[in-house]
Structures are given as C-alpha cells and as structure tokens.
Amino acid sequence: MKKIIVICLLGFSFNGFAQNKEAEVMKIINQVFEAMRTNDSTMLKQSFIENPNTFTAYINKEGESVLSTGDFQRFVSAVGQPKEQVWNEPIWNEKVQIDGNLASVWVDYAFYVDDQFSHCGVDAFHLINQEGIWKIFHLVDTRRRDDCVIPDDIKP
Template sequence: MKKILIVIFCAVSTFSFAQSDEKSEIMKVVNRVFEAMRTNDSTMLKQSFTENPNTFTAFINKEGKSQLVTDNFQRFIDAIGQPKDQVWNEPIWNEKVEIDGNLASVWVDYAFYVDDQFSHCGVDAFHLIKREGGWKIFHLVDTRRRLNCEVPDEFKP
C-alpha cells in the first residue's frame, strides 16, 4: 500500500511541477506584452502574438450600455512602437492561468498609468496556443473603467 501511495504522490508531484513550468512560460509571454509597452518595443510585442490575433475592448459606455469594440492589432503595434516622452506602465496582479493541452487562458487585473498618472483599470483576458516555438497569444480582450479601481499599493507608482 505504501508503494502505491508513493507512486501516486510522485505522479501528482511531477504533474504539478510540469503545470507550474507551463504556467511560468505562459506568464513570460504575457509579461513581455507589458514590458514591450513600457519600452516602446513593437518587435517584442509582435513576438508574443500569433499572426493576426483578435483583440477587443469591452466597456460600459456613458449611456450605461455594454459595448464590445474590435481593436486593430496593427494600430496597437504602431502605438507601442511610436517614440514617446512618457512611459506606458500596466502593472498586473491576481494572475489566473488555466491550461488544457495546447490551449491556455490568463485572466489578470491591471491598472494603466501614463508615467505616474493613473488612466484606468480593468481586466486583461488572454487566450494562448502552444506551437513548436512556444506559447503565443491569439486572442486578447480587456475591460476599461476609471471608477471602482482597487489597485494594491505595491502596484501604484
């Protein structure tokens, strides 16, 4: 009986370790997006995504109606790569990573700052696919709001 429990424990530990490694690799891809934003590096940004990813923004408009806007990924790349005097900083927290085979989803809370000025907060939801070259983002949707933003102190400038 002890041998069976040891085998089961080892199998579970190995699976947990592998899942932890995968989650770490996935979060490296997601974190590169935010590093690219901080450093105006559009090449780094593109390397995190598949070709032609889907990007959206969900929000409540001034009339209180739910909106879903399809974003233009090339415009996002151009905005990131544009030289600017200010730093775009988007700290994230509460990372939730789910994996099934070659599909992963990541859900994170964020706050967006231009230099030290708060702009908005929300959630980023990523879908990634694992290919021969590693994990790549193929779908990104974010929410945006200016009110009811509870940013932990360690993520404020």
C-alpha cells in the same frame, strides 16, 4: 507502501510540470507589458500570432454595454512610437488555465502614463501552443476609471 510513494512522486511531478507550463504562459503575458514599457514593437509582435483578435468591452456614457473591435497593427505602431512617457500596466490576480495547447489568462490591471493613473480593468488572453511556443491569438480588455481597487504595492 511503495505504491503510495510512487503515487506521491507522480503527483509532485505533475504539479511541477503544471507550474512550469503556467510560468511559460505568464512569460508571454509579461513580455507584452514589458514591450509596452520599453516601446518595443518587435517584442510585442513576437508575443502574438500573425493576426490576433483584439477587443475592448466597456460601458459608454449612455450606460450601454459596448464591444469594440481593436486594430492590432495600430496597437503595435502605438507601442513602437518613441515617446517621452512610459506606458506602465502592472497586473495582479493572475489566473491561468491550461488544457493541452490552449491557455487562458485573466489578470487585473491598472494603466499608468508615467505615474499618472489612466484606467483599470481586466485583461483576458487566449494563447495557443504551436511547436512548443505559446502565442496570444485573442485579447479582450475592460476599461474603467471608477471602482478601481489597486493594491498598494502595484501603485507607482
């Protein structure tokens, strides 16, 4: 009986530990979207390693699959530019996977400029934990305007 209690306690402890790690990872992901909403390029840069890889995958007008390499510094500059509009990218369906110091996060998103819908897709992040700090080293997103199923509680 004591062994069963110990095993149960260890199971609950491990589950709590895993949820805590997921929360730490999602804190970094949410920080990216908060930085975008508030034009805070410093907060944005703090979420990433020095020179992360960024990409966008999409289908062009000719129906061809394209993988476009992003320019992280240009993204940081665009976020930090004072603007009258708010860039809002709500996310849902978060899927977090962690193994040691590597994490992967897959989220659905919709992108709005103020309350005006722009596009939707998926963001896929890879993070590394170095010295107890999670940082994004790879980000790829998809973008489309059609077939966007956005939950009502996400829409502005």
